[in-house]
Amino acid sequence: MNIDFTDEDRAFREEIRSFLAAALPADLRRKMIERRHLGKEDIVRWQRTMNARGWAVPAWPVEWGGQPWTPTQRYIFQEEMALAHAPEGSPFNVNMIGPVIARFGTEEQKHRFLPATANIDIWWCQGFSEPGAGSDLAALKTSAVLDGDHYVLNGQKIWTTQAQHADWMFALVRTDNTGRKQQGITFLLLDMATPGITVRPIPSIDGIRDLNEVFFDDVRVPAGNRIGEEGRGWDYAKHLLGHERSGIARIGLSKERLSQLRHLEADMADKGMLDDRECARLRRKLAEAEVELRALELTQLRVVAADAAGGGANDAASILKVKGTELQQRMTELTLELAGPAGLAVPGHDDHGDDRDLDPADGQGWIAAAAPYYFTMRKVSIFGGSNEIQKNIIAKTVLGL
Amino acid sequence: MNFDLTDEQRMLAEMLTSFVADRYGFEQRLAAMGEPGGFSRARWQELAELGVLGLPFDEADGGLGGAGIETMVVMEALGRGLVLEPFLATVILAGGALRIAGSPEQKTARIGAVVAGARIMALAHSEPHGPRHTVERIATRAEPAGAGWHLRGAKTAVIAGATADEFVVSAATDAGVSLFLVDRDLPGTVVTPRRGYDGVALADLSFDGVVLAGDALLGAAGQGSAILTELFEQANAALCAEAVGVMADILAATTDYLKTRTQFGVAIGSFQALQHRAVDMLMQVELARSMAILAALSLDRAPRERALNIAAAKAKIGQAGRFVGQQAVQLHGAIGLTEEYKVGHAFKRLTAIDALFGDADHHLDMIAEAGGLIPLG
Numbered sequence: 001m002n003i004d005f006t007d008e009d010r011a012f013r014e015e016i017r018s019f020l021a022a023a024l025p026a027d028l029r030r031k032m033i034e035r036r037h038l039g040k041e042d043i044v045r046w047q048r049t050m051n052a053r054g055w056a057v058p059a060w061p062v063e064w065g066g067q068p069w070t071p072t073q074r075y076i077f078q079e080e081m082a083l084a085h086a087p088e089g090s091p092f093n094v095n096m097i098g099p100v101i102a103r104f105g106t107e108e109q110k111h112r113f114l115p116a117t118a119n120i121d122i123w124w125c126q127g128f129s130e131p132g133a134g135s136d137l138a139a140l141k142t143s144a145v146l147d148g149d150h151y152v153l154n155g156q157k158i159w160t161t162q163a164q165h166a167d168w169m170f171a172l173v174r175t176d177n178t179g180r181k182q183q184g185i186t187f188l189l190l191d192m193a194t195p196g197i198t199v200r201p202i203p204s205i206d207g208i209r210d211l212n213e214v215f216f217d218d219v220r221v222p223a224g225n226r227i228g229e230e231g232r233g234w235d236y237a238k239h240l241l242g243h244e245r246s247g248i249a250r251i252g253l254s255k256e257r258l259s260q261l262r263h264l265e266a267d268m269a270d271k272g273m274l275d276d277r278e279c280a281r282l283r284r285k286l287a288e289a290e291v292e293l294r295a296l297e298l299t300q301l302r303v304v305a306a307d308a309a310g311g312g313a314n315d316a317a318s319i320l321k322v323k324g325t326e327l328q329q330r331m332t333e334l335t336l337e338l339a340g341p342a343g344l345a346v347p348g349h350d351d352h353g354d355d356r357d358l359d360p361a362d363g364q365g366w367i368a369a370a371a372p373y374y375f376t377m378r379k380v381s382i383f384g385g386s387n388e389i390q391k392n393i394i395a396k397t398v399l400g401l
Numbered sequence: 402m403n404f405d406l407t408d409e410q411r412m413l414a415e416m417l418t419s420f421v422a423d424r425y426g427f428e429q430r431l432a433a434m435g436e437p438g439g440f441s442r443a444r445w446q447e448l449a450e451l452g453v454l455g456l457p458f459d460e461a462d463g464g465l466g467g468a469g470i471e472t473m474v475v476m477e478a479l480g481r482g483l484v485l486e487p488f489l490a491t492v493i494l495a496g497g498a499l500r501i502a503g504s505p506e507q508k509t510a511r512i513g514a515v516v517a518g519a520r521i522m523a524l525a526h527s528e529p530h531g532p533r534h535t536v537e538r539i540a541t542r543a544e545p546a547g548a549g550w551h552l553r554g555a556k557t558a559v560i561a562g563a564t565a566d567e568f569v570v571s572a573a574t575d576a577g578v579s580l581f582l583v584d585r586d587l588p589g590t591v592v593t594p595r596r597g598y599d600g601v602a603l604a605d606l607s608f609d610g611v612v613l614a615g616d617a618l619l620g621a622a623g624q625g626s627a628i629l630t631e632l633f634e635q636a637n638a639a640l641c642a643e644a645v646g647v648m649a650d651i652l653a654a655t656t657d658y659l660k661t662r663t664q665f666g667v668a669i670g671s672f673q674a675l676q677h678r679a680v681d682m683l684m685q686v687e688l689a690r691s692m693a694i695l696a697a698l699s700l701d702r703a704p705r706e707r708a709l710n711i712a713a714a715k716a717k718i719g720q721a722g723r724f725v726g727q728q729a730v731q732l733h734g735a736i737g738l739t740e741e742y743k744v745g746h747a748f749k750r751l752t753a754i755d756a757l758f759g760d761a762d763h764h765l766d767m768i769a770e771a772g773g774l775i776p777l778g
Contacts, residue, residue: 001404001470003698005778009402072402255776262773280769287769291713294774298691301777302404309405316691319684388677395676399656399683 003301005072013076016055020084023049032085033260034365035335035373037208040123040165047089047120057094057118061102064114071307075247075300082252092124092162093117096240097170100187104228104236113189125192127157127171127214128237134159135389137172138181138234142216144173144188149223151175151188153196153216159383163199163212166192172233187233189225196220206376207346241384249300249324254293257331261286264338264366273340282338289330296323318394322387325380332374339370346371404694410474416451417478425482427743430600433485438564439594439602440485449518454492458500462512469697472635473642477693480646483743483750485601487521487561493639494560495522497632498569498580502620507582511567523565525556525583525606526629534759536571536578536629541608543572543581550574550618552581552589552611562604563594569619570608576623587611599753600746633758634707637715638696644722644754645693648686651729651747655679658733675732682728685721692717706775712764713774719761722751 005013028042050056051065058077060066069077081088088094098117101109116122133140142155153173163169169190176184192199196219202211227236265282268274274282303317336343346368381387395401406414424444433441448454456471458464465471472493479488496515499508514520532538541554552572559568568583585592589611595603620628656679659670669675696714699707726748730737737744755761768774 001406001694001698003402003695003777005402258773283769283772284765287765287773288716290774291716291765291768292688294695294710294713294777295688295692295717297777298695299687301402302691302694305402305404308402315683316687319687323684323688391677391680392673394680394683399659399676399679401656401659401670401676401679 003298005076009072009076012073013080016077016080017084019053019055020080020086023053024084024086028087029085030365032087035369036365037206037369037372038087040162043087043090044120044123046087047093050089051119056089056120057098059095060098060114060118064098064102064110065118071304075304078247079252079255082250082256085256090120090123090162092126092170093120093122096126097124097189100170100227100236100240103239104187108224109189109227122167123162123165125160125163125166125169125212125214127160127169127190129159130156131158135386137237138185140172140174140185142171142173144175144186144221146175146223147220150220151186151223151226153188153190153219153221155216157214157216158212159202160199160212160214162210163192163214164201164209168192169214170227172237175230182234184231185233185237186230187227187236188221189227190219190221194219194221204376205378206372208372208376249296249320250328251293251297251300251324254324254327254331255297257328257335258286258290258293260366261331261334261338264335268338282334285334285337289327289334292323292330293327296320296327299323315398318390318398321384322381322390322394325387328380329377332370332377335366335370336374339367342367343370406470406474410470413471414474414478417453417475418481420447420451421478421482421484425484430483430485430746434600439596439600440487440564444484445486446518448486448488449516454488454518455516457492458496458512458516462500462508463516464512469638469700472639473693473697476639476642477646477649480643480648480750481650483600483647483746487523487564487602489636489639489643490523490561490565491515491521493636494524494632495565495567495569497635498524498619498628501631502580502624502628504616506616507619520567521561521565522567522569523559523561523604524632525559525562525568525570527556527558529555529557529605534763536626536633539571539573539578541570541572543574543579543613545574546612548615550581550613550615552583552608552613554608556606558595558597559604559606560597560601562592562606563602565604568606570606571625571629574622576621578625578629579622580619580625580628581613581617582619583608583611583613583617587613597753599750601750601753630708634711635700637711637758638693638700640754640757641689641693641696641711641714641718644718644751645686645690647747647750647754648682648689648722648725651725651744652679652682652686654744654747655682655729655732658736678728678732682725685725689718689721689725705771709768709771709774712759712767715759716761716764716768719755719764722755723761726751 028046031038047056057065058067058069062068101113128137130140130142142153144151144153169192171188171190172185173188174184175186196217198215200213201209202213203209204211269279299316300320306314433444452465453475455464456467456475460466499511511520515522528540531540543550543552565585570581570583571578572581589609591607593605595605597603659675659679660668662669692714696711699710729744730748733744736742739745
């Protein structure tokens with residue numbers, strides 16, 4: 001056993017690090033450090049920079065812009081992105097629909113969508129959840145009825161993140177009500193400009209309007225926009241939710257946060273904003289969070305090393321999502337605690353994200369962002385299969401219960 | 402980066418796993434506990450014959466030259482059986498003191514017999530009414546007397562103290578804390594056997610002006626605190642691996658119980674509340690396993706990195722062990738509370754492991770005071 005990265009991997013890390021240090025604009029970096037909400041143009045601008053470098057969609061097939069990286073290199077890349085305070089690309093484009101089209105799409109769909117998706121010329125949103133289909137996603141009811149060479153959609157999606165920005169949606173719809181509920185689900189791509197689509201924003205507790213309801217009223221979608229076969233959408237969706245595990249625990253994000261917290265704590269102590277008792281308590285809490293993070297980091301590295309060796313599933317991999325989200329949430333709690341009562345005054349937002357004065361001399365922007373960040377990050381243990389659903393799955397697949 | 406065992410390490414693991422399966426069932430363990438000294442001399446001899454007792458010693462001293470990973474493999478296997486024999490006390494602690502500080506003569510006189518299973522040794526450091534986690538503030542004193550020393554003081558909860566042929570005793574001297582080799586038969590040495598709640602045989606010792614020869618000093622005078630610090634790191638790395646073995650074993654026992662115990666006409670493992678507890682146990686076992694590996698791999702790192710990583714491992718494993726032990730008892734219900742079932746014993750052993758050589762809180766304080774861990778890489 002050994003825990004050290006190879007010289008080759010270290011050189012790779014250096015290459016990533018130096019590019020990011022030079023390429024990431026200062027205003028974006030600052031927003032990320034302070035955990036301010038990013039607007040659409042922030043994300044688009046950065047994804048295009050990364051795409052020009054060839055690193056926007058590294059996990060995709062090489063012919064569609066991916067990189068032939070090893071699992072270890074993918075892990076290093078994600079960690080360096082986080083440590084450099086670089087925004088991640090749109091998860092809907094990069095992690096979800098891209099890999100699905102690359103794997104299951106027709107050649108025509110690949111040519112039409114993949115380059116535009118990598119460059120975020122198309123902004124995608126995800127049409128999965130419905131009012132009656134959350135954890136029990138297969139209970140979805142939005143109907144698609146074939147009429148000539150079009151599907152006609154009626155129904156509703158909900159919790160559709162950033163649908164207000166979206167050019168296209170990838171959606172699961174019901175094409176058959178007979179048989180098991182997982183059958184009869186079809187995967188469709190739809191242009192958000194199609195007549196009959198209504199988007200209604202839902203304000204969320206972080207003060208941001210990124211969640212939406214999307215209503216379909218006789219929306220006509222060309223049958224050519226179907227992914228794969230009719231009735232097999234559930235299989236394609238499972239691929240989308242489960243194909244990448246080198247970054248699932250978000251170790252880099254939590255590391256970056258912990259390092260910022262240590263920095264902020266020391267700075268506040270220097271300025272007399274914390275007394276000795278508070279300092280001791282906070283440092284102890286940071287130590288405990290760091291120990292938990294180190295344990296998860298090692299667990300993630302065990303999974304990465306197993307993947308690099310061509311290994312299959314292992315018990316360690318199953319815990320990464322649950323423990324990773326718990327740690328991310330703990331970091332937001334600690335940030336909020338550090339902000340103290342000054343954190344009550346929060347910024348307003350619009351579609352440009354949080355653009356309050358980015359005066360670099362101030363350095364206190366994180367205080368106003370602490371509470372919204374804490375509130376919004378409750379989502380990470382809910383979306384993508386809630387932590388309780390994860391535990392149901394682990395109980396069944398790992399423990400055999 | 403590689404977390405696989407080598408073929409030799411895997412063979413060692415398989416050998417010990419079958420030793421524990423064949424020779425260390427729950428009834429066999431109870432029988433060993435009832436033998437004089439609180440463990441089985443026959444099992445100890447078998448471990449010697451398997452070569453286990455020589456693993457961490459240098460080949461030049463009659464050992465096998467194993468490293469931290471070999472010790473991890475051994476301790477995890479011993480943990481699965483809740484093995485009572487004094488591997489930690491004799492091979493890791495007292496043996497470690499010889500490895501770190503022993504003169505060629507001191508090593509030659511002892512290591513061969515330890516490796517052969519013929520000599521039990523124990524580290525006597527903790528004191529009654531003394532500070533709980535210290536390598537410096539010691540009341541036991543050794544005063545120079547002619548060419549040797551006079552030793553006076555008391556030690557408590559000495560692991561394997563009841564059967565040890567010889568003790569490594571920490572004592573204050575004018576030069577600072579020093580370590581001494583003390584034969585149990587020396588006049589003025591009183592050994593009072595005790596039993597730990599985890600079933601491990603202990604002893605309280607007192608030294609009433611025990612006369613030591615000059616060659617009893619182990620390492621230089623005043624070097625004791627540094628040696629003890631390193632020993633406790635090695636012991637904690639070993640205990641982390643033992644705890645992983647204990648936890649993995651009771652997770653398996655608990656999962657089996659959930660599948661076979663029926664109430665309300667169904668296996669209780671079909672209840673979601675119990676499934677989620679079991680999954681929470683699994684998560685802690687996996688995190689603990691990661692930290693035991695980190696501890697073992699940190700033993701040959703620079704002192705600060707080694708100390709902090711092992712502190713993090715022991716802190717995590719103290720917390721994880723408490724959680725997993727409590728949940729295993731809870732999920733078993735009343736059977737988890739009996740002396741007649743393995744899980745209760747495992748719970749007690751995990752409790753003891755946290756208490757030994759600095760508990761979770763102690764190590765978290767240490768990390769906080771150091772300003773955090775050193776990044777991996």
